[in-house]
Amino acid sequence: MKLPGPDHPITITPKPGRVRVRVGGEVIADTTRALELREASYPPVLYIPRADATMDRMTRTARSTHCPYKGDASYYTVTAGGRTAADAVWSYEAPFPAMAEIAGHLAFYPDRVDGIEVGG
Numbered sequence: 001m002k003l004p005g006p007d008h009p010i011t012i013t014p015k016p017g018r019v020r021v022r023v024g025g026e027v028i029a030d031t032t033r034a035l036e037l038r039e040a041s042y043p044p045v046l047y048i049p050r051a052d053a054t055m056d057r058m059t060r061t062a063r064s065t066h067c068p069y070k071g072d073a074s075y076y077t078v079t080a081g082g083r084t085a086a087d088a089v090w091s092y093e094a095p096f097p098a099m100a101e102i103a104g105h106l107a108f109y110p111d112r113v114d115g116i117e118v119g120g
Contacts, residue, residue: 010069011038012047012101015118019046021053022114023088024081029053029108035101039069046116047105050091054080063087070102071095078113088112 015036021029031052037045063075076089091106092099110116 008040008069009038010040010099012036012099013038015046018117018119019048020117020119021048021108022117023057023078023085024083025114026057026080027054028057028078028080028113029106035105037102037107045107046118047102047107050104050106053106058089061087065090067092069096070099076106083114085112 013036015034018030018032019034020027020031029048029052031048033049033052035047037047039045057080058076058078061075061077065073065075067073070092071094073090073092075087076091078085078088088109089106090109092102093104095103108116
């Protein structure tokens with residue numbers, strides 16, 4: 001799917017292979033169902049289904065942001081393996097209809113987690 005317009009294209013496609021996210025040495029997300037969102041000239045972002053993440057390691061914070069293309073984002077702090085990664089995760093819980101594919105998914109800031117591993 002390619003949206004929302006020629007001046008700011010957004011493409012969402014399934015990401016082949018396995019994606020794992022680690023914090024404090026622990027795997028907090030592990031999926032073969034990630035989505036890759038490419039938006040304009042920004043680096044691609046992987047969105048992982050909540051069902052494939054350890055949600056009991058995440059606490060919703062008061063932070064929120066608004067994207068004119070995707071909607072309102074909520075943020076989560078991750079606590080795992082003795083490490084706390086503040087606002088390391090975001091989610092569009094009720095994205096605009098054109099971005100409905102990323103509802104129920106989480107994205108991770110690569111510089112706030114130990115690593116995001118993408119493999120075959």
